[in-house]
Amino acid sequence: MVGKRVEHEILSCVARRAPDRARLRELLNQVRDWQYLIAAASYHGLIPLLQKHLHPMGAEVVPVNVHSRLRRQSLANTQNVLHLLSKQLKVYRLLKDSGVPVAVFKGSVLSQMSYGEISLRQAGDIDLLIGRADFARTRVLLESLGYEMTPPLTPAQMDSHLKHHCEIQFVRDDWFTVVDLHWALAPKSFVFNLETDAVLSRLQTVAVAGAEIETLATEDLILYLSMHGAKHLWRALEWISSLGELIRAAEAIDWDVVVERAAESHAARMLCLALRLVERVSGPGIVSHAFDAINRSVSIRRAAESQEPMADDVLAQTFVMSGFADSTETNLYNLKIMDRKRDALVSALRAIFVPTFTDWEALTLPSSLHSLYYAWRPLRLSKVYTTSLWRKLSSRGAA
Numbered sequence: 572m573v574g575k576r577v578e579h580e581i582l583s584c585v586a587r588r589a590p591d592r593a594r595l596r597e598l599l600n601q602v603r604d605w606q607y608l609i610a611a612a613s614y615h616g617l618i619p620l621l622q623k624h625l626h627p628m629g630a631e632v633v634p635v636n637v638h639s640r641l642r643r644q645s646l647a648n649t650q651n652v653l654h655l656l657s658k659q660l661k662v663y664r665l666l667k668d669s670g671v672p673v674a675v676f677k678g679s680v681l682s683q684m685s686y687g688e689i690s691l692r693q694a695g696d697i698d699l700l701i702g703r704a705d706f707a708r709t710r711v712l713l714e715s716l717g718y719e720m721t722p723p724l725t726p727a728q729m730d731s732h733l734k735h736h737c738e739i740q741f742v743r744d745d746w747f748t749v750v751d752l753h754w755a756l757a758p759k760s761f762v763f764n765l766e767t768d769a770v771l772s773r774l775q776t777v778a779v780a781g782a783e784i785e786t787l788a789t790e791d792l793i794l795y796l797s798m799h800g801a802k803h804l805w806r807a808l809e810w811i812s813s814l815g816e817l818i819r820a821a822e823a824i825d826w827d828v829v830v831e832r833a834a835e836s837h838a839a840r841m842l843c844l845a846l847r848l849v850e851r852v853s854g855p856g857i858v859s860h861a862f863d864a865i866n867r868s869v870s871i872r873r874a875a876e877s878q879e880p881m882a883d884d885v886l887a888q889t890f891v892m893s894g895f896a897d898s899t900e901t902n903l904y905n906l907k908i909m910d911r912k913r914d915a916l917v918s919a920l921r922a923i924f925v926p927t928f929t930d931w932e933a934l935t936l937p938s939s940l941h942s943l944y945y946a947w948r949p950l951r952l953s954k955v956y957t958t959s960l961w962r963k964l965s966s967r968g969a970a
Contacts (some may be wrong), residue, residue: 577601578608579890582617583852585624586812588686588820595624596632605637609644611890616809618644619691651694652679658748659697660782665712666701672771673709673785674700676795680786683779685816692813696740696749700787702767703733703754710741710752717743718750727938728931735759735925756795760921761905762914763798765791765836789821790829797845798838801908805848805885814845815853818861826864830871837910843875844908847882874910881907923949 581598584590602608612621622641625633656679666673675698682692701709710720718741724732732739737755742748756770757763774785787795793814800810818824833842843865846858865871905915926944934947 576607576890578604578611581608582612582615582621582808585620586617586808586815587620587853588816590624592624592627596628599625599628599632605634609637609640613644613693615807615889616693617812618693619648620686620809620812623691645690648694649690652682652690652692655679655694655697655748656689656780658750660784662697662699662713662716662750663784665716666699666709669708669712671701671705671709671712674771674774674787675784676700676786676792680777680779680784681792681813681817684777684786684792685813685820687820689780692809696751698751698753700753700756700767700771702771706733706752706754713741713750713752718748719743722928722932724931725938725941727941731926731941731944735921736927757798757802758921760918760925761798761802762837762909762918763802763841765794765798765832765838789817789824790832792817793824793829793845794832794836794838794842797833797842798836800845800848801838801841804904805844805889808852808889811845811848811852815849815857818849819853819857824860826861827867829861830864830868834868834871834910837914839871839874839910840878840908843871844878844881844885847875847878848885851882851886878908923952 577598581595581602584595584598609618609621612618618641622645625638625641630638659675659678663673663675677698678692678695679689683689686692699709714720720739720741733754736758738751738753741750741752753767755767756765770787770791773788773791775788776783777786778784786792796810796814796817800814803810805811829842830839833839846861846865850858862875865875905918906912909915909918924945926948930944930948930951933951934944936943936947
């Protein structure tokens with residue numbers, strides 16, 4: 572049982588290509604709060620899948636107004652997906668024609684790979700991966716198409732951002748089209764050593780809406796999705812389902828390679844946690860070969876054992892729908908999901924001292940004094956957290 576509410580069970584049931592329809596109908600007959608079901612589906616990125624799998628159900632199972640609402644939301648999502656796909660193809664072709672090695676990932680590409688349709692993930696932005704050395708050239712090419720980097724950065728800020736972080740946004744059409752340009756797969760404040768150049772050297776081609784697009788190799792994509800979910804505390808159920816259905820749909824996965832790269836990237840625990848979550852949400856059979864490979868590695872096998880009870884805790888928290896975690900929760904969580912305690916310590920220290928957009932917006936310094944931001948950030952954070960703690964204590968006292 573993934574969640575205590577029947578609505579949670581329904582979301583777990585529809586979070587796949589082919590749900591158990593008899594079980595789904597049984598669960599739907601128990602729903603008393605359709606508004607909560609739709610809200611939870613939206614939060615977890617599952618509106619398109621919910622609509623797809625509820626569509627065949629008659630009015631005696633699913634109220635007509637629920638069908639109508641889901642249909643409207645799914646249609647709007649499909650329109651957004653198609654809009655982003657057209658822009659994505661234009662950007663992708665320009666970069667390829669200009670000789671920039673690039674991979675498209677997440678979004679409609681992952682939807683096609685996991686669910687067999689481009690519109691079964693909720694539309695967000697266009698994620699591109701390039702080498703850091705190609706950033707300046709890619710920026711010029713994006714600007715030639717009308718995109719603007721946001722926020723605008725000074726040369727010193729740009730150098731710092733490229734060194735310590737992994738992505739920045741380019742927008743056009745009043746934020747209706749967003750390109751999330753990545754030059755690394757994780758920021759330095761979250762230890763994950765899967766190198767971009769290595770990933771770009773082993774891309775695969777996927778057919779999306781009649782176009783051939785290069786994306787991450789399946790083994791790299793599994794590892795990336797495991798890290799991405801871990802980094803964000805697995806707050807969305809669709810992150811688990813898209814990984815599970817990717818594994819289910821893949822023609823062949825070299826799990827020994829996945830395990831080896833996980834160990835090299837300091838992401839063994841993240842991988843094991845992800846597979847335990849997939850086991851619970853998408854079914855145990857699809858990850859059996861993965862655990863066979865894990866069991867052949869002594870160090871990774873220990874990581875798998877340590878993450879098994881954590882998967883239940885993560886799933887329980889997933890359905891709280893609490894949004895972003897605070898820094899204390901994140902730091903304690905990192906101690907459990909990172910392979911080495913020193914990685915968690917490094918992540919915490921970098922999060923404390925390395926400046927971000929917020930610091931640059933809060934205080935304007937000339938480029939010659941840019942290094943002072945490393946002292947300014949912990950001071951600013953201490954004020955923010957002190958104020959937040961005081962408000963929490965005051966509200967408890969008032970209660």
